[in-house]
Amino acid sequence: MSRVFKKPEKWSIYRQRIFEEVQNLGYASIGLVSIVSGFMGAVLTIQLAYNIDSPLIPTYTVGLGVRDSLLLEFSPTIISIILAGKIGSSIAGEIGTMRVTDQIDALDIMGVNSTNYLVGPKMIAAMICNPFIVIMSMILGIFGGYIAGILTGEVPGSMFIYGIQYWFQPFYITYALIKTVVFAVIITTVPAYFGYHAKGGALEVGKASTVSVVYSIVIVLIFNLMLTQMLLQ
Amino acid sequence: MIEVKGINKSFGEHHVLKNIDAQFHKGQVNIIIGQSGSGKTVLTKCMVGLHEVDSGSITYDGRDFTSMSFKDKKEIRQDIGMLFQGGALFDSMTVEANVMFPLSMFTDNTTAERKERAQFCLERVNLPNAAQLYPSELSGGMKKRVAIARAIAMNPRYLFCDEPNSGLDPKTGLVIDQLIQEITEEFDITTIVITHDMNSVIEIGENINFIYKGEKWWEGSKEEILRTDNQEVVDFVYASKFMKKVRADLAK
Numbered sequence: 001m002s003r004v005f006k007k008p009e010k011w012s013i014y015r016q017r018i019f020e021e022v023q024n025l026g027y028a029s030i031g032l033v034s035i036v037s038g039f040m041g042a043v044l045t046i047q048l049a050y051n052i053d054s055p056l057i058p059t060y061t062v063g064l065g066v067r068d069s070l071l072l073e074f075s076p077t078i079i080s081i082i083l084a085g086k087i088g089s090s091i092a093g094e095i096g097t098m099r100v101t102d103q104i105d106a107l108d109i110m111g112v113n114s115t116n117y118l119v120g121p122k123m124i125a126a127m128i129c130n131p132f133i134v135i136m137s138m139i140l141g142i143f144g145g146y147i148a149g150i151l152t153g154e155v156p157g158s159m160f161i162y163g164i165q166y167w168f169q170p171f172y173i174t175y176a177l178i179k180t181v182v183f184a185v186i187i188t189t190v191p192a193y194f195g196y197h198a199k200g201g202a203l204e205v206g207k208a209s210t211v212s213v214v215y216s217i218v219i220v221l222i223f224n225l226m227l228t229q230m231l232l233q
Numbered sequence: 234m235i236e237v238k239g240i241n242k243s244f245g246e247h248h249v250l251k252n253i254d255a256q257f258h259k260g261q262v263n264i265i266i267g268q269s270g271s272g273k274t275v276l277t278k279c280m281v282g283l284h285e286v287d288s289g290s291i292t293y294d295g296r297d298f299t300s301m302s303f304k305d306k307k308e309i310r311q312d313i314g315m316l317f318q319g320g321a322l323f324d325s326m327t328v329e330a331n332v333m334f335p336l337s338m339f340t341d342n343t344t345a346e347r348k349e350r351a352q353f354c355l356e357r358v359n360l361p362n363a364a365q366l367y368p369s370e371l372s373g374g375m376k377k378r379v380a381i382a383r384a385i386a387m388n389p390r391y392l393f394c395d396e397p398n399s400g401l402d403p404k405t406g407l408v409i410d411q412l413i414q415e416i417t418e419e420f421d422i423t424t425i426v427i428t429h430d431m432n433s434v435i436e437i438g439e440n441i442n443f444i445y446k447g448e449k450w451w452e453g454s455k456e457e458i459l460r461t462d463n464q465e466v467v468d469f470v471y472a473s474k475f476m477k478k479v480r481a482d483l484a485k
Contacts, residue, residue, distance in 0.1 A: 009338050102321035109281050109393075110335050111310035 003115040004123065004189070017121035018128075025087045025122060025188075026129025030136070032086060033079055037070075037137040040078075041144030044069055049154035062155045063163020066145040068172070075137040076176040077224050080183035083130065084216040088191040091122055092212040095195030096205035104196070119192040126184035134180045135173075175231050182227060183220050190216040234259050235280065235391060235423055240289035242272075242279055249275045251447045253289070257425050262417050262437045265427045267444035268469060273427045276444065277393055280425070281313055282306050293391065311339055314384030314422075316394040316413075320376035322368040322383070328355065329364035332383045339387065354382035358412060374405035378412065385416060392417065392424045398433060410436045431470060434458065443469065459483060 008014035048062045095118055098104050107114040142164055149155030155163075194212035198205050235257040242250040249272045257263040265273050278284045280291055282298065291298040293309055301309070322331050332351040336342055342350070355361055358378040368376060377397060384392055394413055398406030414437040417424040428434065434441060434455060441458055443451040443466050451458075451466045458470060460483070471480045 013337060097324075101319055102317040103323055105278075105283055106315065106317060106321040106323075108283060109310055109313055109315045110338065111307040112338055 003113055004119045006113050006116050008116055008120070009112055014117075014121060017117070018124050021121045021125030022129055024090075025125050026133060029083060029086060029129075029133060032082065033133050033137050034140050036082060037075070037079070037140040038144035040074055041066060041070060041141030041146075042148035044074075044141070045145035045148045045155060045160075046152060049149065049152070059155055059159040060163035060166060062149065063145070063160040064166050065163075066160075067142060067164040067168075070138050070141040070145075071172045071176055075134045075141060076179040076183065077220070079134055079137045080130070080180060080187060080220055081217050083126075083133075084183075084187040084191075084220060085213050087126070088187050088213045088216045089209045091188060092191035092195040092198075092209040093205060095119075095192055096198035096208045097195075099196060099198045100201055100205060115196065119189065119196070122192060123185055123188045126188045127181050130180050130184040131177050134176060138176070178231065179224065179227050182223055186219050186223060187216050190219060234294060235425070236290075236292045237276075237280065238290045238292075240276065240279060240291070241287045242275055242284060243287055249447050250279065250286075253444075253447075253449045255442050255449055255452070256440075257423055258440055259423045260417065260421045261439040262414055262424045262426055263440045263442070264434055264438040265425060265442050265444060266429065266434060266469070267450075269429070271444045272447040273444050274395060277395060277425065277427055281315060281393060282310065311335075311387060312390040314387070314389035314392045316377065316380045316384050316392070316397055318396045318399055320368070320373075320380040322371075322376060322379055324368055326367075327364065328360070328366050328368070328371070328379050331368070331379060332386050334383065335387045350386060351382070354386050355379070357385070357416070358382045373400050374409065377401070377409050381409075381412060381416065385420065388420065390422055392422050394424065394426045396428055396430075397426060398428070398430055403432065406430065406432065407436065413437060431476065434470075 044066045045062055048065045052061055052065075095104075098118070104114045104118070107117060146157060146160050149160045150157050191209070191212035194208040194215070195205070198208040237253055237255050240250050240253040241248070253276060265276065267273050275284060279286045286299055289299070293312070296309065298306065298309055322328075323334065326334065329348065329351050332354050333347045336347045336350055340347070352361070352364065355364060358381050360375060360378050360382065363371065363375065363379065368379070371379065392413070397413060398409045401409065410433050413424060413426060416422070426433065426437070438455045438458075441453055441455060442449055443458075445451075445465045451461065451463050453461065458466065461467065467480075471477050
């Protein structure tokens with residue numbers, strides 16, 4: 001792990017690698033995250049509206065509930081878990097294949113710090129991209145909920161907008177972004193570790209990829225609990 | 234010249250290399266042969282620093298590689314070119330980018346200079362028109378040649394080739410062997426070839442080291458290996474019926 005943070009052989013190449021990884025890990029995830037977030041926001045709205053079926057509870061509570069669910073848990077944690085599956089398997093597969101085909105040995109023999117060259121840019125790219133992706137997820141989730149509320153007639157648009165503004169805590173955004181950055185480190189380094197230490201052939205790389213996603217998700221959940229306790233107490 | 238002295242290497246209980254001494258000479262194709270599992274590849278990986286040795290020393294032209302700092306090892310490694318069994322080309326890069334890679338990493342040359350050097354190396358391995366292809370578009374022999382081009386891009390002083398003609402037909406294998414020999418003479422480098430292939434040994438071998446069960450068992454020239462009485466070497470060299478017939482003819 002310490003080798004990831006060593007000074008790169010050449011900063012210009014390192015920068016270029018970060019841009020490539022922003023493209024591979026960040027830009028390529030936007031479609032999936034958009035679809036999942038929009039639909040989850042819509043489902044949350046319908047479920048909340050269905051469960052809050054009391055004249056004593058105001059309708060805007062649906063907007064408030066959707067906002068808090070998305071900001072506190074769904075966007076930072078569930079989206080990170082989805083990304084762990086998408087980019088985690090990709091990272092473990094890529095690095096694992098490089099390992100079993102001697103490409104990592106080739107880098108090492110040339111005198112390139114392979115860990116730094118392969119893992120560092122992925123980690124930095126995810127730390128840069130994931131907060132934007134999570135903010136996008138929050139916006140699209142709320143938008144999906146708004147549309148669902150109007151289309152089903154359960155929550156009038158004005159009530160939903162009032163609800164998402166009601167008793168807003170800006171710290172929730174900070175909290176979500178702190179979690180996202182920590183999770184970005186986990187979902188890139190854990191699969192990279194499993195890929196880097198893969199041995200054998202295609203079967204072992206496939207296994208490393210699967211195991212790395214499982215470990216990433218479990219570690220994300222553990223850190224989620226720890227961070228929630230630390231940040232919200 | 235590369236010199237190894239008293240190299241020992243174990244993986245757990247398995248003692249893979251046992252007190253190996255060898256010298257690999259400059260301007261020559263030095264061959265390491267031996268059965269599968271005899272320790273040839275482990276020896277080479279120790280020599281290039283991919284494995285740490287348990288004891289012994291490896292010197293590159295008098296510079297002790299085993300006791301060097303990581304930083305000094307990096308400098309030596311920039312003098313090393315390595316041709317892997319499968320080529321180990323970077324899949325995501327074009328042939329040109331593969332050959333330019335070490336130049337981009339370790340030189341301050343302009344892009345034009347790097348491209349020019351890459352083209353020179355590709356022409357040297359007879360692939361002048363492959364620059365924009367990807368490794369997946371190349372045949373096995375072409376991949377090996379691109380790997381040689383990448384290995385020589387930095388003007389290495391030492392070239393390691395791990396089974397350079399495995400998986401190739403005899404004719405293409407011969408082309409790769411001849412290329413390795415030409416490059417060794419042309420650039421006056423210390424070349425070490427690991428192989429099972431007796432065709433390669435006879436074609437390009439100048440200084441041959443036979444490894445048997447982790448020990449250096451025999452050393453000599455290609456003329457000597459054909460006439461040796463060392464039983465383990467004879468069993469290896471004359472394993473096939475055809476080679477047994479060759480040995481019988483040589484004896485006459």
